[in-house]
Amino acid sequence: MILSSEQILQRIGDELTIEPFDPQRLNPNSYNLSLHDELLVYEEVVLDSAAPNRYRRLEIPAEGITLQPGTLYLGRTVELTETHGLVPVLHARSSLGRLGLILNPGGSIGQAGYCGTWTLEMHCVQPVKIYPGLQVCQISYHQIVGEYENDDSSKYQNSTDIQPSLLHRELGYDDRDTQLELSFEEAIRSAQ
Numbered sequence: 001m002i003l004s005s006e007q008i009l010q011r012i013g014d015e016l017t018i019e020p021f022d023p024q025r026l027n028p029n030s031y032n033l034s035l036h037d038e039l040l041v042y043e044e045v046v047l048d049s050a051a052p053n054r055y056r057r058l059e060i061p062a063e064g065i066t067l068q069p070g071t072l073y074l075g076r077t078v079e080l081t082e083t084h085g086l087v088p089v090l091h092a093r094s095s096l097g098r099l100g101l102i103l104n105p106g107g108s109i110g111q112a113g114y115c116g117t118w119t120l121e122m123h124c125v126q127p128v129k130i131y132p133g134l135q136v137c138q139i140s141y142h143q144i145v146g147e148y149e150n151d152d153s154s155k156y157q158n159s160t161d162i163q164p165s166l167l168h169r170e171l172g173y174d175d176r177d178t179q180l181e182l183s184f185e186e187a188i189r190s191a192q
C-alpha cells in the first residue's frame with residue numbers, strides 16, 4: 001500500500017520529515033523533490049568498485065547546464081527526508097524520462113529509518129539542459145509489514161551532500177573522510 005497525499009500531509013512532522021516542505025508539491029500519492037545546484041562527475045576512465053574514484057564538482061548555474069550522453073552525473077535533492085515506519089521510494093518524474101533523461105533507473109528503494117538528502121544518478125540519451133531547483137523526482141511511501149531495526153550501519157545514512165559510491169568500504173578499502181577530489185593542479189598535471 002502507498003500513502004495518499006492526505007496521509008502524507010497528516011504524517012509530516014511525525015513519522016515523516018520533508019525539509020523544506022511545500023504542500024503544493026503533493027501529488028495524489030507522492031511528493032515532488034527538487035534538484036540541488038551541484039553535480040559530481042567521475043574523473044576516471046574506468047570506475048573501480050573496490051576503491052574510491054576521483055570526481056569533480058560542477059555548479060548548475062541559474063541559466064542551466066547541458067548534460068551530455070555517455071556521462072554519469074550524480075546530483076542530490078534539495079530536500080532532506082526522514083522516514084520512520086514506512087519505506088520511502090524515489091522515482092524519476094515521467095516528464096524527465098520523456099526528455100530522455102534517466103534518473104535512478106527503476107526507482108530507488110530507501111530503507112525505513114533513512115535520514116538525509118538523496119543522491120540522484122542521472123544520464124541522458126541526447127544532450128538535455130537542466131536547471132537548479134527543477135522538480136526531478138517524486139518520493140512515495142510504502143507500508144512495511146513486521147518489525148525492523150534502523151540500519152545505522154548504512155554507509156549513506158545522514159548524507160547531506162552528493163554521495164558517490166562507497167561500495168569499496170564493503171570490500172576492505174577504508175577511506176573514512178578522505179574521499180578523493182581532483183584538485184585543479186592535479187587535473188592540469190594529469191592532462192599534460
Ligand SMILES: Nc1ccn([C@H]2C[C@H](O)[C@@H](COP(=O)(O)OP(=O)(O)OP(=O)(O)O)O2)c(=O)n1
Pocket residue numbers: 104108109110111112114117118119120121153154155156157159
Ligand atoms: N539513489 C539513491 C538510493 C538510495 N539513497 C539513500 C536511501 C537509502 O536508505 C540509503 C541506502 O541505500 P541502499 O540501501 O540502496 O544502499 P546500499 O545497500 O548500497 O548501502 P548500505 O548497505 O550501506 O545501505 O541511501 C540515496 O540517497 N540515493
